[in-house]
Amino acid sequence: MQSPLFAFTEQQSQERYAIQNPQMLRIHLEGHDDVLARKGAMVAYQGLIEFDGEYQSGQQQRARANTGEGLDPMRCSGQGTIYLANLAQYIHIVDIDQQGLVVDSSYVLALDSVLHTESIAVDSQYGISGSGKYQLNISGSGKVALMTSGQPLMMQVTPDKYVNCDADAIVGWSKSLRVQMQAQTSSSNVRRRRGNTGEGWELSFMGSGFVLVQPSEVLPPQNVVMQGMAAQYGMGQQGARGQNRGNVWE
Structure with a gap:
């Protein structure tokens, strides 16, 4: 049998x-x-690998429920x-390393189990819990x-x-940076989504540090209908980011 598919071998x-x-x-993995x-x-594996649910303390569960952030991963162990x-x-x-990384948990695929993770709040000058x-x-x-x-x-x-990024396009940034959430509106009503600009x-x-931005403002999965003002303006858990359940830890 011959096919160009056979060129996609293991690296x-x-x-x-x-x-x-x-x-x-x-x-x-080498067993330790x-x-x-x-x-x-997981799409494939070789060797003796085990996949188990990861224990979460009550505090971790409450933090994830209250903030929408935090990991609920599977533990991969063994040899292979x-x-x-x-x-x-x-x-x-x-x-x-010592610099640390702040990231949206939606974009974490895997990490070493020895790393420490915790949910943190991003300052909002308006005190509004947005995306x-x-x-x-x-x-x-x-x-x-x-x-x-x-x-x-x-x-x-x-x-x-300094750098400004759309809150729905940002992936992560170095921990050393100072960050503030803001909305550059032309209206006294800060809930207004910059008039009709869509921003x-x-x-x-x-x-001093780095910011990682993706070329996409996270969109909802197919066949999802969002309703309400919060969805229209992309804010909070009812916004495009919050509704993108296909890209979050379940």
């Missing part, structure tokens, strides 16, 4: 985390280095190789695999060059 690599192709991640992965993200993917999204490997209000803070030393819809843009932030909440970053 040989000595790295523990390796990109099999732009939309598939390969992780090698468990990985936490998005539930249902696992392949992970999600909706053909692009995958990127990040080495976490991007809570994020996931990842600290420690290890690797994280992130997903983006399309090829992302990495933007450098310096003390004399809403944004995050403003200052300091």
